[in-house]
Amino acid sequence: MKDEVASRKERAENLKGMGCSRKRVEDARFTQGKGNYVDDLKLDGMLFGDFVRSPYAHARITRIDTAAALEVPGVLAVLTAKDLEPLGLHWMPTLAGDKQMVLADGKVLFQGQEVAFVVAEDRYAAADGIEAVEVEYEELPVLVDPFEALTSDVVLREDTVDANGNPVDGAHGPRKHHNHIFTWEAGDKDPTAEVLANAEVVAEETMYYHRTHPCPLETCGCVASMDKVNGKLTLWGTFQAPHAIRTVVSLISGIEEHNIRVISPDIGGGFGNKVGAYPGYVCSVVASIVTGKPVKWIEDRMDNLMTTAFARDYWMKGRISATKDGKITGLHCHVTADHGGFDACADPTKFPAGFMNICTGSYDIPTAYLQVDGAYTNKAPGGVSYRCSFRVTEAVYFIERMIEVLAIELNMDAAELRRINFIKKEQFPYQAALGWEYDSGDYHTAWEKALKAVDYDGLRAEQAQRVEDFKAGKTRKLMGVGLSFFTEIVGAGPVKNCDILGLGMFDSCEIRIHPTGSAIARLGTISQGQGHATTFAQILASEIGLPADSITIEEGDTDTAPYGLGTYGSRSTPVAGAATAMAGRKIRAKAQMIAAYLMEVHDDDVEFDVDRFVVKGAPEKFKTMKEIAFAAYNQAIPGIEPGLEAVSYYDPPNMTYPFGAYVCVMDIDVDTGVTDIRRFYALDDCGTRINPMIIEGQVHGGLTEALAVALGQEIAYDDMGNVKTGTLMDFFLPTAWEVPNYETDYTVTPSPHHPIGAKGVGESPHVGGVPCFSNAVHDAFRAFGLRHTNMPHDHWRIWKTANELGLHG
Amino acid sequence: MSQKQHYKITVNGKEEEFLAEPRELLIYTLRERLNVTGPHIGCETSHCGACTVTIDGKSVKSCTMFVAQADGKDITTIEGIGSPDALHPLQEAFKEHHGLQCGYCTPGMITRATKLLEENPTPTEEEIRFGMAGNICRCTGYQNIVKSIQAAAAEMNAAKEAAE
Known part of the structure; x- marks a missing residue:
């Protein structure tokens, strides 16, 4: 035996x-x-296409003259919206039920928008051709603030109003204003209002989750090759969803689906950037049909950061209520979502704000209400899930900040407040107030394991001593203990409630x-x-x-x-x-x-x-x-x-709900705003573990992207709608020098409905990491009265926080 | 467009002669003219290091060097480091220690690391992190890259000792 x-x-x-x-x-x-990435592909006679882009954020186009460009040696064709219009391809559907200009149709709505597509023998000739295209613009008032957009008389999109100028319905219901895209609700509005009105303690906070970008190291691109002999179109590209791209290409081009072959070769990172359909794909296909030759389109880094698929840009206003001893009774959340010029996020159809309604987090909150209002502005379209399930990073950041603010209001330890309110092991499957059924979890075990691993009480004692020393003038460094406990919702999803453009998400x-x-x-x-x-x-x-x-x-x-x-x-x-x-x-x-x-x-x-x-x-x-x-x-x-x-x-019967407990220990130099991550402990429960080495690698990477977002990475605009962070000189990607070593740990709570009990892990560290880094910064200043300050917490902003708190003497 | 000029460069031991516009960036010369597609393009501003090659013994970002500046130079790319039958210790170590995920930064990362270990065969973790700071990875969080380089250094030093 x-x-x-x-x-x-x-x-x-x-x-x-x-x-x-x-x-x-x-x-x-x-x-x-x-490796075999799309830009490595070389086909006989292959041409290169590239865009003339708008320098303005909002302007009418009064003239486009391509004659000089067509004289440039090596330039074969220049496409404008006029060329695409007879094919019905000057606009295309977005994955969010909206439509988007492929090439500027009379006006532009954001800086960098695609105006004309120059097709040439190589990328140098294409660049020369772009220089020679003459475009005249008439500038229009620019709206970069979603609150201003929702009250402004300026109509950004002419298709949002009727002949009398009144707003017409959008893809997700009635519009409140011509620049309003949708209202989406979850939970119980009146009961939540009542709970909040009668609560013993209420904490309120408004937070801005800034706009950022997934920025994979390989940008987006494709090669389209129309074989006119056989009538077959082959499209290679950086596609995170090749089959969906095939169906979309078929639907908008009229080419039968069996005559389209979509190939995703090796992809150099995606993080959500490569889910959507972009004008470059459509123009490459059309250019290949027009010229009869394969056409390659590859973004450069500026194109990538300025135009394809930003993430976040959520203004979140929260109110959370509790008893005096810390039992949470209700949660209210309102979001103003800035979607830019077109609603091109990639959420399941019935969820225009993704799974933002996971924002009750890991806590047993009996009554809750969420409302999200989407707005058009003169910024790039997108709103994709950057290393997270649909809007889950926003949701988890919101609740993990609200918990901290409530802890301040209650004068309570934030770890203890979480402990009091966690959904208990025996409550699973747990029906959350905003609609989801959490499959499995054991939050208390994970939390205790994490706190013990970092000697939480010891850290708090050390921190208290540090505050004393700071006040006594013995040190200029403060210490923050960042906590986060997250529950993700991933694995979309059951076909009964999850589809994209009608395509079931099996x-x-x-x-x-x-x-x-x-x-x-x-x-x-x-x-x-x-x-x-x-x-x-x-x-x-x-x-x-x-x-x-x-x-x-x-x-x-x-x-x-x-x-x-x-x-x-x-x-x-x-x-x-x-x-x-x-x-x-x-x-x-x-x-x-x-x-x-x-x-x-x-x-x-x-x-x-x-x-x-x-x-x-x-x-x-x-x-x-x-x-x-x-x-x-x-x-x-x-x-x-x-x-x-x-x-x-x-077809999954339910989503899966990975969770985890993270602790970050950070020192902050009050005089320079420089942060030093002394320790980061990450416990992940992704259910059954398939390959521990790969799980750890995913956690390291996700945490590093979280560090970037929390501590410096943003897509910033000025008042004129100019992108201020369009290259890696301004857009923060951490190097080995800025990144700490991470300690990883785990518990295993299998998913009861998944055949092997696995839940997914790739995005957890990003989702849980952002609030953890941010909470560490906030925690360092808690003793000096800081309640909330918006990310990204770069050195300058931290210095300003210290200054505003009067810590510079 | 400008007049094409005559250039001669050596890539991975092979001499290459061709006519090109002086404005052509070396990364395109390598990738499109010479089909050496190991080095990648990530930023076009010298920040990410995906295009890192070795030129006359120094790490260079080939996305911001004109072919004219590379005339007469000796260039090594990832294709010139190790072979399928005899991988470089860094290539082995990156595989062994999960030092890569999407693989896009890897050629530049390993090419840079070969120089780092030539410059300093026994680097501390801090020296590795500083010495590799010109190469960005979006996937790994660097922890396993550092580990891979440490392991390769140990392996190379042991081999050197054994040979002496």
């Missing part, structure tokens, strides 16, 4: 299945410079076992660095008993991969990972019948054992999965078709 156990363990280890830190199969090509996996016992599996998702080729093979190895090293994972080619909605919102593991397990189980079910036949016993008399089926009670009688695979193809088995393949389209 002992031998058998040992052998089982050894056999399991050989599979490199779930739970092991398998090294990544992607890395050989990347470390040798042999996902898929198709497996083919080869006769000699290796396999290929294809999925509807696409990796952008998460290591899908490594981890999905691990799921399969555990499910079907073939070594992960013998399983190829392929994604991103719509001609071969099954239909899926792609990778964003941490949906790959919760949805496609589930499809993978389910498809694997179909393989196993057929393998069981084959094994029983081969061993001449009844199907019910064999059972799966790591990498084989054994006769129950007689483990020496077995057929390995490798043997079964060969028999599946090469042995005539009565009543069973040859072959060993399976496909699963998985």
Whole structure:
């Protein structure tokens, strides 16, 4: 028996299945410079397209003259809205139910907007052509403030008003004003008002979650190639959702979907930037049809930061009520959401403010109400989920700041306030006041583990001493202890309430076992660095008993991969990972019948054992999965078709709800505003852990993006709508020098509805990290009366905070 | 557009001669003219380091150097570091310690790290972080990159000692 156990363990280890830190199969090509990113693609006769962009944030276009540009050597064509209009392609639908100009149709709404598309033999000729296009603008009043936009007489979008100038309905209902996009509500308005009116304690705060940008190191781009002989269009690009792009291209171009092949090659990071459809894609396709040649379009960094898919820009006003001893009774949240010139966020259709209604967080709040109003301004369109599920970063920041403000109001320790209000383990599945059903959690255990790991009481004692020393003039450095406890909502999602442009948000996996016992599996998702080729093979190895090293994972080619909605919102593991397990189980079910036949016993008399089926009670009688695979193809088995393949389209019954507890210890130099992160502890509970090494890597990366957003990264505009942070000289991306070492930890609370219990982890550290860094800054100044100050907490703003608190003497 | 000029550069040991406009940036010469696509473009302002190559023994960001400035120079890119059968210790270490995710910064990162370890074979963590600060990674948070470079340094020093 002992031998058998040992052998089982050894056999399991050989599979490199779930739970092991398998090294990544992607890395050989990347470390040798042999990745295949879209800009690496070179096709015969390929042309290069690039945009003439608007220098103004709001202007009427009175004239475009392309004649001189067409004389520039190497320039073949210049497209304007007039050329696209006969095709109906001068505007395109956004993923949020709005529409967006592909090329400026009479006016421009933000700086950097696409005005004309120059197609040339190479990028230098295209740049020369851009210089030669003459555009005359008539400047219009600029609105960069959403509150001003919602009261201004200036009509930004002519399609928002009728002939009499009255607002017409938008995609999500009536407009309150011509620059208003939608109102979205969740929860109970009147009961919440009543709770707040009668509460013992109420804390109020208004916070601005600034505009920022996902800024993957590789910008967006594509290559479109229309084969006029066969009528087939191939579109390579940096697409986080290749199948959705195929459907959208088909719908707007009229090309039948089977004649379109979309390929996402290696993608150099996405973080939400590469979910949407951009004018560059449409123009490249049209240019390829017009010229009959492949056309490449690649953003430069300024194009990327100024025009494609910003994130956040939420003004959030909160009121939270509690009893005197700290039990929260109600929460009210109002958001004014700045969407820029077009509503081009990428949320599920029924959720124009994403899952902002997860803003009751990890707390048992009986009554709550949320209202979000969207506004048009003269800023770039977007509103994507930057390393988070739809608007979850905003929601978690909101509640984790409100908790801190309430703690100040109650004169209570913020860790204790959280402890008092956490949803208890026995309350799961938990029905939240704003509509979600949390699948599983054990918040108290995670919290206690985190506080113990950092010696929370010791930190508070040290901090109190530091305040004394500061007051006594012995030090100029303050110390902040940042806390956050987050609950994410990921894995969109159940088709009954989640779709994008009517496309249900299921996902898929198709497996083919080869006769000699290796396999290929294809999925509807696409990796952008998460290591899908490594981890999905691990799921399969555990499910079907073939070594992960013998399983190829392929994604991103719509001609071969099954239909899926792609990778964003941490949906790959919760949805496609589930499809993978389910498809694997179909393989196993057929393998069981084959094994029983081969061993001449009844199907019910064999059972799966790591990498084989054994006769129950007689483990020496077995057929390995490798043997079964060969028999599946090469042995005539009565009543069973040859072959060993399976496909699963998985429609999840619920979202998954990863959670975590983070603590940041920070020293702040009051005289320079410089922050020093002395310690960062991150405990993540993502349910079943597939590959601990990759989980840790995701946590390190997500925390670093959180650090960036909290401490300096922003897309800032001046009053004229000029982007002030359009290059990496001004837009903060942390280097190795600014980033600390992180301590990672975990608990495991599996998702009860997911086939393998996994919840997803890629975005958790960003979601939980931003409030943790921000709370550390706030906490350092709590003893001196700071209640709230807006991010990003760069050195200058921190210095100003210290100055306003009178700490500079 | 300006007059094309004659240039001669050596890339990964191979001499290349061609006509190009002087304004052509070296990164495009490498990627588009010579099909050396390991170095990438991330920012065009010398900040991100995805385009890092080694020129005459120094780390250079090839996105802000004109081909005219590179005339006659000896250039090494990621393609000239290690081979599929004999990876450079840094390439091995990045794989072993999960020092990369999307892979876009990796060629520049490893190319820079080869120089860092030549300049200082026994760097402290602080020296690694400072020495690598010209290369941005959006995925890893650097912790595993630092670890990879430390591991490669240890490996290279042990090999050197064994050889002596």
